[in-house]
Amino acid sequence: MLLNNYIATPLSREKIRALTLIIRKTLTLEKEICFPIVEMLEAMPDLFIENNFTFQVVSDVELPQSIQGDVDISNHYMRIKESVYDGACIGKGRDRFSIAHEIGHYILLNAAGISLQRNISNRKVEAFECPEWQADCFAGELLVPRHLVQGLDVNEIAKKCKVSLAAAHVQLQSSKNKRKW
Numbered sequence: 001m002l003l004n005n006y007i008a009t010p011l012s013r014e015k016i017r018a019l020t021l022i023i024r025k026t027l028t029l030e031k032e033i034c035f036p037i038v039e040m041l042e043a044m045p046d047l048f049i050e051n052n053f054t055f056q057v058v059s060d061v062e063l064p065q066s067i068q069g070d071v072d073i074s075n076h077y078m079r080i081k082e083s084v085y086d087g088a089c090i091g092k093g094r095d096r097f098s099i100a101h102e103i104g105h106y107i108l109l110n111a112a113g114i115s116l117q118r119n120i121s122n123r124k125v126e127a128f129e130c131p132e133w134q135a136d137c138f139a140g141e142l143l144v145p146r147h148l149v150q151g152l153d154v155n156e157i158a159k160k161c162k163v164s165l166a167a168a169h170v171q172l173q174s175s176k177n178k179r180k181w
Helices: 013-026 038-046 084-088 091-111 132-144 156-161 165-174
Strands: 006-008 054-058 070-071 075-080 115-117
Touching: 013 091, 038 054, 038 075, 038 084, 038 091, 038 132, 038 165, 054 084, 070 091, 075 084, 075 091, 084 091, 091 165, 132 156, 132 165, 156 165
Parallel strands: 054 075
Antiparallel strands: 006 115, 070 075
């Protein structure tokens, strides 16, 4: 689901970080530096049983080349490309992030009650109200827990959290940034 033409309920990085910490605590993973994202994906049908949530690993040709996965919020359904799923299973940072991003869309738009509206006026959408930024932020905060990576450098974060160097860099910078969002 591409949400570039939508505006979401404003949500700060601080609020998203708090939500990911609640998820980690609920799953008793608040002290685990490397979040088991594939296991979470596989557990989601049980975690969201009241929604009849399902996911499917699909052939790479079923989704456009630039899309790693998608979520149908209304029907509680997620698809992940086979190469992304396989990559995440062996610890590839980009693929782990892609799955966390799609999970972020689902949780933020369903469980957290974030609403969407079409941006028919084509006004500039601030980062904190952009669903794609929110899902990226969710993925980063879930996979790179601020409370466990303090004092680590980018390379250590990437290795210990099993994320790409780019994701590690963004999370390291966001922990130093004093902006509200």
